[in-house]
Amino acid sequence: MSKHMKKFSLVIxxxxxxxxxxxxxxxxxxxxDKKTYTIAISQxxxxxxxDATRQGFLDALKDAxxxxxxxxxxxxxxxxNDSSNNLSIAKEIASxxxxxxxxxxxxxxxxxxxxxxxxxxxxxxxxxxxxxxxxPEAPEGNVTGASDTNLMATEQxxxxxxxxxxxxxNVGLIINEGEPNAVFxxxxxxxxxxxxxxxxxxxxxxxSSEVKQAAQSLVGRADVFFITLDNTVVDAVDAIVQVANxxxxxxxxxxxxxxxxxxxxxxxxxxxxxxxxxxxxxxxxLKNGKKPADLPxxxxxxxxxxxxxxxxKEQGVxxxxxxxxxxxxxxxxxxx
Amino acid sequence: xAYVLTGALELGLLYALMAxxxxxxFRILDFPDLTVDGSFTTGGGIAAIMIISGYSPWLATVAAxxxxxxxxxxxxxxxxxxxxxxxxSGILMMIAxxxxxxxIMGAPNLSVARLETVFTxxxxxxxxxxxxxxxxxxxxxxxKTDLGLALRATGDNPRMIESLGANTDMTxxxxxxxSNGLVALSGALIAQEQGFANISMxxxxxxxxxxxVIIGEAIFGAKTVFRATLAxxxxxxxxxxxxxxxxxxxWLNAQDLKLITAVIxxxxxxxPTFQRSWKQAxxxxxxxxELSGGDT
Numbered sequence: 001m002s003k004h005m006k007k008f009s010l011v012i013x014x015x016x017x018x019x020x021x022x023x024x025x026x027x028x029x030x031x032x033d034k035k036t037y038t039i040a041i042s043q044x045x046x047x048x049x050x051d052a053t054r055q056g057f058l059d060a061l062k063d064a065x066x067x068x069x070x071x072x073x074x075x076x077x078x079x080x081n082d083s084s085n086n087l088s089i090a091k092e093i094a095s096x097x098x099x100x101x102x103x104x105x106x107x108x109x110x111x112x113x114x115x116x117x118x119x120x121x122x123x124x125x126x127x128x129x130x131x132x133x134x135x136p137e138a139p140e141g142n143v144t145g146a147s148d149t150n151l152m153a154t155e156q157x158x159x160x161x162x163x164x165x166x167x168x169x170n171v172g173l174i175i176n177e178g179e180p181n182a183v184f185x186x187x188x189x190x191x192x193x194x195x196x197x198x199x200x201x202x203x204x205x206x207x208s209s210e211v212k213q214a215a216q217s218l219v220g221r222a223d224v225f226f227i228t229l230d231n232t233v234v235d236a237v238d239a240i241v242q243v244a245n246x247x248x249x250x251x252x253x254x255x256x257x258x259x260x261x262x263x264x265x266x267x268x269x270x271x272x273x274x275x276x277x278x279x280x281x282x283x284x285x286l287k288n289g290k291k292p293a294d295l296p297x298x299x300x301x302x303x304x305x306x307x308x309x310x311x312x313k314e315q316g317v318x319x320x321x322x323x324x325x326x327x328x329x330x331x332x333x334x335x336x
Numbered sequence: 337x338a339y340v341l342t343g344a345l346e347l348g349l350l351y352a353l354m355a356x357x358x359x360x361x362f363r364i365l366d367f368p369d370l371t372v373d374g375s376f377t378t379g380g381g382i383a384a385i386m387i388i389s390g391y392s393p394w395l396a397t398v399a400a401x402x403x404x405x406x407x408x409x410x411x412x413x414x415x416x417x418x419x420x421x422x423x424x425s426g427i428l429m430m431i432a433x434x435x436x437x438x439x440i441m442g443a444p445n446l447s448v449a450r451l452e453t454v455f456t457x458x459x460x461x462x463x464x465x466x467x468x469x470x471x472x473x474x475x476x477x478x479x480k481t482d483l484g485l486a487l488r489a490t491g492d493n494p495r496m497i498e499s500l501g502a503n504t505d506m507t508x509x510x511x512x513x514x515s516n517g518l519v520a521l522s523g524a525l526i527a528q529e530q531g532f533a534n535i536s537m538x539x540x541x542x543x544x545x546x547x548x549v550i551i552g553e554a555i556f557g558a559k560t561v562f563r564a565t566l567a568x569x570x571x572x573x574x575x576x577x578x579x580x581x582x583x584x585x586x587w588l589n590a591q592d593l594k595l596i597t598a599v600i601x602x603x604x605x606x607x608p609t610f611q612r613s614w615k616q617a618x619x620x621x622x623x624x625x626e627l628s629g630g631d632t
Contacts (some may be wrong), residue, residue: 217580
């Protein structure tokens with residue numbers, strides 16, 4: 001019996017080996033005449049979250065065998081946060097022929113979606129997909145993508161504040177009202193806070209060098225700080241952390257990176273993962289022949305509470321076990 | 337509230353250096369220099385990248401001043417040697433600096449929050465106060481030297497000073513260069529104080545600088561260089577106080593801030609003109625009354 005088993009497993013092993021060799025052989029013979037893909041990426045500005053999104057997107061393609069520099073040509077454009085550049089980039093892309101176009105962040109995504117009518121368009125790092133397309137649940141045209149909001153996330157943060165900081169009367173929000181993403185998320189936060197009888201007070205900025213003073217203006221009026229996925233404000237997170245630490249104000253952000261830089265807590269995800277999920281949609285389109293209309297808009301999947309314990313200490317927050325119990329993946333999401 | 341006031345004083349002092357830079361071009365040289373929006377970021381960027389690369393923050397701050405001065409010198413060269421209109425040469429330099437700054441920084445946002453900066457060693461309020469006053473006194477002294485006087489004359493009456501044999505190209509280049517050095521120094525200190533440098537940190541600086549100069553002069557007067565430079569520093573602090581208050585007024589919508597800034601500057605600009613015409617009108621009325629009184 002055992003002898004038979006040995007023989008049998010040997011046969012299987014040999015068979016597997018043969019299969020692997022065959023697979024490799026296939027791969028090699030395929031590379032001779034395999035399709036070369038050309039995609040265009042338009043990104044509104046260079047920004048850590050957006051750069052991570054792009055990296056995740058390209059890595060998803062790479063894992064599916066579509067490798068930049070090998071069988072993938074990427075035309076990457078960056079508008080440097082200038083809306084006239086952004087429009088020219090979109091027009092330029094529309095005038096050429098690509099297998100796929102990716103718009104990163106709302107301004108780039110909506111410009112590309114408006115200009116490009118005859119190629120598949122994907123977007124990523126867009127908070128409100130309705131800024132870019134008509135019907136996110138059932139896309140009709142050539143546009144679909146990955147949204148980086150989870151309405152639930154903002155609501156979960158607000159519920160967390162109400163549950164663990166019951167004395168909170170005002171949540172102070174630092175916001176650039178010029179960013180549609182930020183305005184949209186602020187409205188959601190306001191709605192979520194109304195349930196708990198907490199109000200949201202805003203301090204507006206136009207560029208990141210104004211953030212510190214805006215944060216200072218909230219001291220004495222706000223019991224906790226909150227920021228959305230607001231590119232201008234997220235850039236200046238260090239300044240808010242200083243003010244929060246100086247005045248013992250718990251600081252909640254909407255992205256993981258900000259918590260790593262010293263905010264106390266968020267419900268979030270990694271932009272790299274978000275980009276990767278968008279990249280998987282691209283694989284469906286490029287390799288499996290799907291159309292954007294077949295793919296409804298997706299939202300971040302790996303969402304969890306993220307707590308920064310040393311920030312909590314700086315901001316005078318006692319982290320209770322009940323708070324920690326909110327975190328599903330403590331190993332990665334409780335930062336010492 | 338006290339926290340907000342000290343915050344405004346801190347920022348006012350840090351931005352005062354930038355306002356002094358704008359004062360040199362705008363008032364002394366009569367040269368509307370828009371390089372400021374770019375060179376402020378250049379200063380912040382140089383300081384941040386050098387600190388991150390392990391250089392001493394003091395050296396980084398000095399290098400930032402030098403970087404700004406070079407940018408200013410290029411604007412001056414474009415204007416004087418290239419004969420490009422002053423406004424345009426500033427704009428050209430400003431947009432060129434955007435790309436150069438990205439090259440210097442290597443990334444759009446650099447954090448120095450957890451690194452040693454000059455403010456790890458010194459407190460903002462007392463030491464910035466000393467630094468700003470020292471720079472102010474140095475500027476006052478400089479504007480009394482032959483070169484300084486030639487610089488002032490370049491702004492007031494270039495033909496006159498040229499006829500006296502001074503090289504106005506040289507004085508302009510030196511002035512714009514000094515100005516942008518100060519602006520970049522301010523940017524370097526702001527970046528270290530707030531804990532990051534950002535590619536967009538300079539946007540709108542020229543307006544803040546002008547607002548500080550104009551508010552300061554309107555409130556504190558500008559009869560002599562000594563008083564004018566003092567007024568600019570105080571103007572920078574007043575500007576920050578106004579912003580701090582505007583941010584706290586509950587019935588003002590948060591996005592009105594830029595409008596408030598514009599209105600303050602307009603008031604500061606228009607008020608002296610109105611005062612003058614009111615004075616003239618009342619003098620005219622009195623004269624008419626005297627004349628008509630004399631007739632009947």
